[in-house]
Structures are given as structure tokens and as C-alpha cells.
Amino acid sequence: MAAILMIDDERAILELVKNGLQKDGHFVTAYTSAAQVPLDKLNRYDLIILDIMMPDIDGFSYCDKIRSLVDCPILFLTAKTMEHDITFGLGLGADDYLTKPFRIAELRARVNAHLRREHRERHTALTFDRIKIDLSAKELRVDNTPVALTKSEYLICEYLARNKGQVFSKEQIYEAVFSLEGDSDNSTISTHIKNIRAKLNKLDIQPIATVWGIGYKWE
Template sequence: MLQSANDRFIACVNYGIEEAGRCIMATILMIDDDRPILELVKNGLEKDGHSVTIHTSAAHVPLEGLNGYDLIILDIMMPDMDGFTYCGKIRSLVDCPILFLTAKTMERDITSGLGLGADDYLTKPFRIAELRARVHAHLRREQRERHVSLTFDRIKIDLSAKELLVDNIPVPLTKSEYLICEYLAGNRGQVFSKKQIYEAVFPFYGYGDGSTISTHIKNIRSKFEEAGVQPIVTVWGIGYKWEQR
């Protein structure tokens, strides 16, 4: 029987994480006011060897010690303090990936959420295998090493410091925005689909989320416009490319 794209994706995830044994053990914080979802995710991630701390309210999570987490998962709609507010509050305190969980009806609001420094999002209801894969992908991304720099006219990308500068002034990109720029710039002139970009930046075997890339590109272009450059070009019907020389 033919598998759907999502089933193939999950099969790849299970092979990559369980069979290949490449899962990166991490300390994870999850905040969601829905206790059953917390328990479901905790159980799923602990199968991969992660240590998961759960809270039903962001207001009750102490700020000290946050930098001890390797990844944070935030629900957006919470009564005491919503995920957007909490992300904006802690982004300067932590350097780890932040993933949002959002209702389908709030998907159009995710642009502002990613602009606050979140790296990715999943819409509810979601499959636990997909969340496991997203977590695995972001943790793998954190371990990659970078060296030297790329220079394009007024733009410099410091691959070691993970920083993009225009006229030697840093552009305030989030981590995911930076990595998209690094990937496109490192393959200057080549056109990549949103799916290809997602799988390169968040590599988890065989499935890419184009809506996340569209949102990140929109935010990147807004910041580039303020800096007076615009190196990312849309190739209609195909994807994006870096055109700066």
C-alpha cells in the first residue's frame, strides 16, 4: 500500500531516531496549560532519551536556570501569560531553539511570533512523531560547526559567530533567520524551494514545512529593507535564491 507523505516522513523519523541511534539527548522545557498534552509530549520525548520539564503556566517558571535548557516548547494560548509574551521576555536570556504550539486559527499570527525569536511552530492537533522530529532536527542543527565568513558587497556573514552584518553593522536576525540566509548565501545563485530550504536548515528526513520558511523570509526581508539591502530574490513558482554578489 502506498504511504502518504506524512507517513513516509514519520517512517523516516522513526528510522533516523530509533534505528540509526543518532538522537541527541537534551534537556527540554515545555509550557502548556493543557495537562494531557504535556504528558503526551513528555512521554514521547523521553522515549528518545530527553529530560523533559513541564509546566502549566509560564508565570510559574523561574527565569534563573532557563539557560540550562537545550530547547523550549511553548503553547501560545495560555491564560496567565501567552507564549508570545513569554518568548519576548526570555529570548534575550536563552540561546536555545524555541518552538511554538498554536491553534490552526492562529496560524496567520505566527509571523509576529517568529519575529520575537521563535524558530519553528506546529499547529494543533499534531502528531507526536512530527514533534519528535522537529525537536531532533533543531538539536542537530545546534551541533553544527561553522568557520570563516562569506562576503557579498556590503554584506558579510560571519560563519563562526553566526552573525550577518551590513556595512559592518549586525542585522538583528533570529537564529533561524540567520541559518536561512547562510544556506542561501552559501549556495549563491541557486534556486531552492521552500521545502528544500526547510529540510536543509531543519534537517529531518523527507518532509519540509513551507509555511515556516515563507514567514521567516518575510521577516528577513523586512530587516534587510531597513539595512538598505535585499539579496534574497523570489523566483515565482519555484522558490528563493541569494543574488547578492
């Protein structure tokens, strides 16, 4: 059972999601406005679900505001499908997103997959020339300097690095990282990898190669 925070200005969606997640034994606290949520209570939640289009403070702004305060997964609910919006949102530290309208069964599966991911144990480290991945601290360093990756970005790097040289499709990466089949979620992995590359390019290093028509690999 997990404590989940959900913020959406549509009461019907709040009730739908709350009822669905409670069937999995989760305790859901729902708000119609981000401004109503006490910031000093955020660390009690195991996962946060945010609508993007809200009247007082949008989901992007709220994610940016709280990301340094919480370490739990953040999922966006969005009616937007433009790549720029998805890239921007995941770059703020969100882990995943669902496009409205969505099936409650899919949301339940995503939530449970992210919660399972949080309980995975990691140990030791992986070293590749200038890159060191601390599996215990969940941290990627270049020349001993930490790179500010989101949780999902880090886990994608860890998965590819653990299987250096092996090529994985976007669907395989999504399933491995989130423990969920990802036939319709190619854009999530593509966007995360785009963000990873942008951060590593600034350090003049690029370990993730694209194998055209197949997927990605860690070189």
C-alpha cells in the same frame, strides 16, 4: 540527550509530549503555567516548547520576555493558523511552530532536528559587497553593522548565501536548515524570509530573490 522545557496549560498534552520525548532520551521539565518557571534556571535548557494560548501569560509574550535570556531553539504549539500570528511569533525569535492537533512523531522529529542543528560547526566568513556573514559568530552584518536576525533567519541566509545563485524550493530550504522533510511547512520558510526581507529592507539591501513558482535564491 537534551534538557527540554515545555509549557502548556493542557496536562494531557504535557504528558503526551513528555512521554514521547523521553523515548528519545531527553529530559523534559513540564509546567502548566509560564509564571511557574524560574527565570534564573532557563539557561539550563537546550530547547523550549511553548503553547501560545495560555491563561496567565501567552506564549508570544513569554517568548518575547525570555528570548534575550536564552540562546536555545524555541518551538511554538498553536491552534492558530493565520499568517499574521505565525509571522508575529517567529518575529519574536521563535524558530519553528506546530499547529494543534499534531502527531507526536512529528514533534519528536522537529525537536531532534533543531537539536542537531545546534551542534553544527561553522567557520570562516562569506562576503557579498555590503554583506558579511560571520560563520563562526553566526552573525550577518551590513556595512559592518550586525542585523538582528533570529537563529532560523540567520541559518536561512547562511544556507542560501553558501549556495549563491542556486534556486531552492521552500521544502528544500526547510529540510536543509532543520534537517527534516518539510512538505507541510511552506509557511514557516515563507514567514522567516518575509521577516528577513523586512529587516534588510530597512538597510536598503535585498539579497534574497523570489523565483516565481520555484522558490528563492541568494543573488
